[in-house]
Amino acid sequence: MFDSRYIRTFHEVVRTGSYSAAARSLGYTQPAVSQQMKALERDVGTPLFTRVGRGIRLTEAGEALTRHAGTILDSLSAAQQQIDAIARLRSGRVRVCAFPSACATLIPETMAALAAEHPGIRIELTESEPPESLRLVARGDCDIALAFSYPGHTAEVPDELAEVPLLEDPLTVLLPTGHPLARRRAVRLADLAGERWIAGCLRCRANFLHACAEEGFAPDIACTTDDNLVMQSLVASGVGIAMVPQLVLSFLCHSKVTGRIVEPHTRRRVGAYALREQLRIPATALVLDRLVAVAGRKVGC
Known part of the structure; x- marks a missing residue:
């Protein structure tokens, strides 16, 4: 050489x-x-x-x-x-993998901030739920994963990943606006024991079933979907109600659907994950910093 x-x-x-x-x-x-x-x-x-x-x-x-x-x-x-x-952050590419509600809330503001401050930095975005998103980072197929975990259901985080905490996201219930309990500021989960439900992704569904068991009932699940827009349409049509994280409320599209905080209060933990050595790369560190800033303006902070 x-x-x-x-x-x-x-x-x-x-x-x-x-x-x-x-x-x-x-x-x-x-x-x-x-x-x-x-x-x-x-x-x-x-x-x-x-x-x-x-x-x-x-x-x-x-x-x-x-x-x-x-x-x-x-x-x-x-x-x-x-x-x-x-x-010098005049150019660079950061591959980010995020779950749907993060893609709809945290990612757009982060990308907008980067476009204004460092237009040469580009985010390549893919959508995936944990734990698959965490495995993508561990394999080197993406640089940052946004993932969540529920109390008692910790995320399966590979040892080589570092976590940057973002926010605590309260759980809410989606109700048709004409529902008798929609007039309340918060709704006790036990008061919804007789309702039909729409369940979410596997991780969210597991937490939902656990929460219902803690309140002494097994929910009547009419159907399951991990598409938040489909879930809203189903609630608006009266098919059932749903328990979702509060982040979802920021992109509610149906005027016939409303969200209410669930009691007892439960929150999911949202964090960004990257390989430890990636934290030293300027563009990756910049994106993480902007994610923290955006998350600080969201729910549960």
């Missing part, structure tokens, strides 16, 4: 025609240039110059290296410029 410093000096020797001229151009001593050329010749395993009187002439190997030296230096310069841009 060639030392880029030696290639740069070699290129200057060829351009100027002598070791002493290259030394003056680069601000080196003539012996320093001579030593670098000897080191480069050791690296390539053959002489690059021959002495001709008081001057030097390229060998066949030297001519071959000359044809590539400019390209090598241009590539190194381009690489350095790109690395500097990434380090």
Whole structure:
């Protein structure tokens, strides 16, 4: 492997025609240039110059290296410029995997803030629920995962991931606006024991069943969906009611649906997860910082 410093000096020797001229151009001593050329010749395993009187002439190997030296230096310069841009947050890509309600609430404000402050930083967004999203980070298939866990149902976090806490998200119940309990500010889960229910994703459904068991009843589940918009339509149509995190209320689309806090109070924990070494990468650290800021303006903070 060639030392880029030696290639740069070699290129200057060829351009100027002598070791002493290259030394003056680069601000080196003539012996320093001579030593670098000897080191480069050791690296390539053959002489690059021959002495001709008081001057030097390229060998066949030297001519071959000359044809590539400019390209090598241009590539190194381009690489350095790109690395500097990434380090100075003028460019960069961060792959984020998030669950649906985070995609609809935390991610848009984060992307908007980045577009205003650092337009060269781009987020590539995919949607996935935990624990699959956490596995994607552990495999290196994405840089940051937004995931949630419920009390007693901890997230399956691989050991190599670090957590950045974002918020505590209270659970609410979605009711048709004409429901008798919709007039209350908060609703006791036990008072809804006779209702038909629409259940959510596997993790949310497990927590829901646990919460109902704690209140002494088994819910009558009419159907299951992990699509929040479908769930709202089902509630609006009177198919059933649903227990959802409060984040979902920020993008309620149906005027015939309302949300009320569930008692006893239960919250899910929302965090961002990344490989520990990723925390040192400027663009990843920036996105995490903006996620924390956006989450601080949301529910349960």
